[in-house]
Amino acid sequence: MKDFIFLFRADYKELGQASPEQMQARTQKWMDWVGSIAAQNKLSSRGNRLNPAGKVVKQGNVVTDGPFTEIKESVLGYIVVKAETIDEAVKLSEGCPIFVSDGTVEVREFDVI
């Protein structure tokens, strides 16, 4: 089994403002989806959700407020899954709630250093 990271990308604007009920329903969908992967013993790390606010640092100590929430493909969070092949990992992404928000799952294998 190898580890693959799932990077969830979407446009924050597409997600829009959600009511507490909508938020709860959204969380539930994510938990069902992650729970299903975990129940197959294929979850390596439950990962993290990222806060939209952030900073970008460039050479010369140039710090800017993260403009990346404005772009279409912001990273919203990640998890790490276990699979034999990348095709198997891709199959695990089926039903990911990010697709409802028109987002993507980027599947990447870890490189052994």
Add this chain to the structure above:
Amino acid sequence: MENQQLIPHLFRTEYRKITAVLCKLLGIEHIEIAEDIASDTFLAATELWGIKGLPENPVAWLYTVAKNKAKNHLKRNSIFNEKIAAQLKHSANGAEEIEIDLSSQNITDSQLQMMFAICHPGISSEAQIGLALRILCGFGIEEIADAFLTNKENINKRLFRAKEKLRSENISIEFPVAEEIDSRLEAVLRTLYLLFNEGYYSLSNHAVLRKDLCAEAMRLTHMLTENEQTNKPSVSALLALMSFQASRFDARVDPQGEMILYDDQNESLWNAELIAQGEHYMNLASTGNNLSKYHLEAGIAFWHTLKTDCVEKWESILQLYNHLLSLEYSPVAALNRTYAFSKARGKEDAIIEAEKLELNDHYLYEALLGELYSGVDNAKAVGHFKNALRLNKSARDSVLLKRKVEKLESRT
């Protein structure tokens, strides 16, 4: 209480205290001497009380005799010179000066520190449970053998090896330092959790003994909640979990010793006092940022104390299992999650989830698939139940599975 009952009763409550205090004094390498002195004390009580009658204060009598025996031993033995004298620098006159502290404070502290020593990460969990039963709970070798469904020789060997390990790892009997307390406490909780489960799920037919194991696990967990250093939310969560589970102890087995499944249990036999106790500790556990697996399992056990089926119940249980599995995988949690999924979202969707698990050759997996296909595709359901029967080794469950097959086949 009559003599014949009093001594076994005191053995159960006092043996572990004397052993813990002496072992703390002598060091883990002399654990057998501590046990011998405690055993000799009870032997003396059995002999003398039978002839002279009960002393006025039996517990104080035991402590005095244990102290004297310990002092005599130290005087005679070289460990005093090698070990104790070196530590007791200000006592120049030897063993006469040693104070063997059997105050309730030192008893409690010694027992808690002993718990940390026994639940050391260097020792296998099987050995930890054996040692805990002997040293922390004062169980007899025969009782431990009964609980593990094995014989006394095996238990003696296992305990001997475990004590060797305690010595070779040079484990000290003390509270872990502040930075380590969380991780060491986690190991202690894991052992107490296994000890409880050993009693709760054991195949042993000895119901009284199994109940004792659960009660002991709860007593030790309770001791942890009473000490400032160890009273963490995860400890309260574990105690809440144990209380909820234990509340169904009497309802799970019929007078003939047959298992009664949750759905068929008589709720009036559920212990309301234990359920209330569980709720109390669950409230105490609801502080801090760390959501341990015991919090999640306590939550699941809490929902099971409500018999009525409702969407909210199964939806909550499903989410708790989702969370639990993302912390730590276990096949049983995966199966239970799928069952909760079927209750919350219906059998058809649950079948899709179940087929992904691929826990082939696990009889509970086949039984679950049988359950899910019942009423959806009865022919498939029968096939899965028959697979389960083929894989299952417990006669008790076979009866239940055969009944399911007969019921389905009579319908077609």
